[in-house]
Each structure stands twice: as structure tokens, then as C-alpha cells.
Amino acid sequence: MSPETVLDNSQATFNPQQFDQYVMSTYGRFPIAIAQGKGCTLWDTDGKSYLDLVAGIATCTLGHAHPTLIKAVTEQIQKLHHVSNLYYIPEQGELAQWLVEHSCADRAFFCNSGAEANEAAIKLARKYAHTVRGIENPVILTAHSSFHGRTLATITATGQPKYQKNFEPLVPGFAYVPYNDITALENAIAQYSEQGIAAILIEPLQGEGGVCPGDLDYFLRLRKICDETGILLIFDEVQVGVGRSGKYWGYENLGVEPDIFTSAKGLAGGIPMGAMLCKEFCQVFTGGDHASTFGGNPLVCRTALAVLQTLEAEDILSNVIARGEQIRKHLRAIAQQFPDTFTEVRGWGLINGLQIHSETDLTSITIVKEAMTQGLLVAPAGPKVLRFVPPLIISAAEVEAGMETLKTVIESVHN
Numbered sequence: 001m002s003p004e005t006v007l008d009n010s011q012a013t014f015n016p017q018q019f020d021q022y023v024m025s026t027y028g029r030f031p032i033a034i035a036q037g038k039g040c041t042l043w044d045t046d047g048k049s050y051l052d053l054v055a056g057i058a059t060c061t062l063g064h065a066h067p068t069l070i071k072a073v074t075e076q077i078q079k080l081h082h083v084s085n086l087y088y089i090p091e092q093g094e095l096a097q098w099l100v101e102h103s104c105a106d107r108a109f110f111c112n113s114g115a116e117a118n119e120a121a122i123k124l125a126r127k128y129a130h131t132v133r134g135i136e137n138p139v140i141l142t143a144h145s146s147f148h149g150r151t152l153a154t155i156t157a158t159g160q161p162k163y164q165k166n167f168e169p170l171v172p173g174f175a176y177v178p179y180n181d182i183t184a185l186e187n188a189i190a191q192y193s194e195q196g197i198a199a200i201l202i203e204p205l206q207g208e209g210g211v212c213p214g215d216l217d218y219f220l221r222l223r224k225i226c227d228e229t230g231i232l233l234i235f236d237e238v239q240v241g242v243g244r245s246g247k248y249w250g251y252e253n254l255g256v257e258p259d260i261f262t263s264a265k266g267l268a269g270g271i272p273m274g275a276m277l278c279k280e281f282c283q284v285f286t287g288g289d290h291a292s293t294f295g296g297n298p299l300v301c302r303t304a305l306a307v308l309q310t311l312e313a314e315d316i317l318s319n320v321i322a323r324g325e326q327i328r329k330h331l332r333a334i335a336q337q338f339p340d341t342f343t344e345v346r347g348w349g350l351i352n353g354l355q356i357h358s359e360t361d362l363t364s365i366t367i368v369k370e371a372m373t374q375g376l377l378v379a380p381a382g383p384k385v386l387r388f389v390p391p392l393i394i395s396a397a398e399v400e401a402g403m404e405t406l407k408t409v410i411e412s413v414h415n
């Protein structure tokens with residue numbers, strides 16, 4: 001498809017001065033503005049096309065302008081889009097049932113983002129610690145290099161000081177352990193057991209922290225410790241869930257089930273939505289304990305159902321597994337071709353990372369910018385990891401084309 005035939009230029013106006021004057025400068029933005037998308041292709045306001053291996057950061061599950069998404073949003077907004085949780089919302093019940101039937105959870109709570117989903121999980125774990133286990137001053141353990149969101153509680157949960165700096169005082173009741181380190185975990189359990197540990201909140205695969213999959217042995221040990229002590233195991237599935245790992249949920253790659261897990265990003269394919277799910281035994285919320293004005297409204301629930309039913313009906317997980325293997329094969333070849341520049345390829349399904357050698361001056365941003373120039377969108381995951389999280393519907397031909405461009409990009413930044 002050539003951009004001329006697809007791009008609707010009538011709406012493609014962009015005024016960077018206006019933007020920079022009126023929008024708060026919280027982001028380091030790349031100097032392009034995307035005007036339109038179709039499938040895995042995006043066009044900027046100048047009509048230049050890009051292959052999208054970012055998907056709005058692991059969010060546009062079905063890519064852009066997917067007919068099923070368009071139909072769901074259009075039909076639902078014509079019927080009813082929002083009424084508040086003062087009333088029963090049938091679409092919410094239907095979505096909760098789908099999620100429960102396709103996961104280890106028994107119940108769902110709906111909100112609007114990953115941070116909010118984690119906030120809900122933190123509140124539920126604290127209430128469980130207080131009311132069921134009689135812990136007065138509960139601690140939640142999280143991992144170094146984790147990412148759980150930008151609210152005060154979730155930046156505190158996030159084990160990366162750069163997200164916390166200048167926002168102190170942080171929320172009390174959090175302590176940190178290195179990821180995938182069993183000895184350190186056992187030491188922390190011993191250290192905080194007298195005070196009382198409410199929960200361990202952890203990603204099955206660390207996304208923002210550099211695309212680091214969890215170790216099987218570590219997660220088995222985590223589950224065993226939680227079973228023995230009554231500590232709740234919470235998985236943050238915000239980035240790796242909803243099919244991205246090649247299974248519906250990241251934890252299915254580790255052979256352990258959480259007591260609570262959170263979802264957002266890809267859940268409604270790019271329409272803002274978050275969810276917190278849990279097993280029945282720890283569902284201690286009662287009327288008035290937690291709420292959200294927008295959470296689980298008819299529009300987002302209908303959209304999420306369309307995304308999830310499409311994943312299932314079209315067996316998109318098979319595509320995720322096949323395209324993921326294809327990407328990793330190419331990334332390994334690139335890493336072998338440039339052994340001084342890249343050290344490792346990591347990932348599951350369609351969340352993959354290419355680790356840049358710590359000894360080189362090259363950063364992920366340099367590669368991301370050059371790729372953008374050559375019509376390829378990839379995302380950094382920290383300064384030394386390139387992240388590949390395309391729409392789950394990406395085709396084999398698109399992966400080939402993207403990896404071909406990536407090789408050219410790397411050759412041009414290499415010297």
C-alpha cells in the first residue's frame with residue numbers, strides 16, 4: 001500500500017511550536033507526529049511511512065485501524081458508551097467472564113491504566129494483610145529494575161530510583177530485591193517476616209527494565225514461599241499479558257499461578273483500560289472499598305472483548321509464537337555479526353530485546369533514531385536495550401522487511 005492511496009492528508013496538520021508551548025514537557029519525544037495507521041504501518045504528517053514494531057509500547061494488539069476494533073467501537077458508542085458503576089454494566093460482566101475463563105483468576109476489577117491496576121492490587125494486598133493475617137504494618141516486596149507505573153505508590157513499587165527522584169516522600173511499606181535471585185529473596189523474606197510481608201509484586205518478564213524474562217527456578221521458589229507463608233503473589237502482566245508472550249498470560253511461561261495479577265496496555269488494543277484480577281480466597285474488597293468513574297465502561301469493555309475474541313477466534317497466539325521465533329533468529333544473527341556491539345537476545349513471543357554491549361558508546365536511542373530515519377519504529381528499554389513489541393498480527397513478510405531494515409540501520413550506526 002503506498003502512502004498516497006491511504007493517507008488522509010486533510011487531518012495531517014502538525015504545529016510543533018503550538019505543542020511545545022502548551023503541552024507539559026514530561027516526555028523526551030522523537031521529532032515526528034504520526035497521522036494515520038493501518039495494520040502494522042504508520043504514516044507521519046509528512047506522508048512518510050514506517051513499519052511499526054512498537055505498537056504504542058506493546059499496546060496496539062491488533063495493530064491500527066483493525067476492522068474488528070472499528071466495528072466494536074463504532075457500534076458500542078452508537079448504543080451506549082458510559083453510565084458509571086452506579087449501575088450494572090452487562091459488557092463488564094461478559095468481559096470479566098472471558099478473563100476468568102482464560103486465566104487462573106476468579107474475579108476482575110476494571111480501571112483505566114496499568115498504574116491504576118497495580119494500585120488496586122496493592123490496596124487489595126494491604127487489606128488482605130490487615131484483615132485476614134492481622135499484619136499492622138505490611139511490607140510489599142518488589143524487584144530492582146521493575147516498572148509498575150507513575151502514581152506515588154507505583155513509583156515507590158518501581159525499583160528504579162530515577163522514577164522516584166524529587167517525588168519524595170515515597171509511600172511507606174515497600175522493600176526491594178534483585179530480580180531472579182533466590183538467595184536475596186530468601187534473605188529479604190527472613191528480614192521482613194517479623195514485620196509482616198503482605199505480598200510480592202513482580203513482573204513475569206521485566207519490560208521497561210530491559211526485556212528480562214523470569215527464571216523458572218526463581219518463580220517456582222517464589223510460589224513455594226508464598227504457599228508456605230501466606231504472602232500474596234502478585235504478577236504485573238501489564239506489558240507481557242494479553243497474548244504478547246505467545247500465551248494469554250506471561251505467567252503461563254513460568255508454570256506458576258499468581259494470586260493476583262494486573263493487566264492494561266494491550267487489553268483493549270489501545271483504548272485505555274486496566275484490570276486487576278484475583279483468586280476468590282483473597283477477594284476481600286467490599287462495597288465502597290475501591291472505585292473508578294471510567295473503569296469498565298461499556299465502550300472499553302466491548303472493545304476489550306473484541307480484541308480478546310479476535311485473539312481466540314483467529315488463533316493469533318500461533319502467529320505470536322512463529323513471528324517471535326522469526327524475530328529472535330534475525331536478532332541472533334545480528335548479534336553474531338556484531339559481537340562487539342550486542343551481547344544477547346532475550347524475550348518471549350512478540351516481546352523481544354537486543355542487549356547492547358555495556359562497553360560501547362552506542363545507545364538504544366541512537367539506533368532508534370536512525371531506524372526512524374529509515375522508516376522503522378523500534379523502542380528503547382533503557383539506554384542499552386532495543387525493544388521489539390509489534391502488533392500481534394504482524395506478518396512474516398513484515399518481520400522480514402523490518403529485520404532487513406534493522407540490519408541496514410545497524411550497519412550505518414556501527415562505525
Ligand SMILES: *Cc1c(COP(=O)(O)O)cnc(C)c1O
Binds near residue numbers: 114115148150236
Ligand atoms: C506500562 C507499564 C505499567 C504502567 O502502565 P500505565 O498504563 O502507563 O499506567 C505498569 N507495569 C508495567 C509492567 C508496564 O509495562
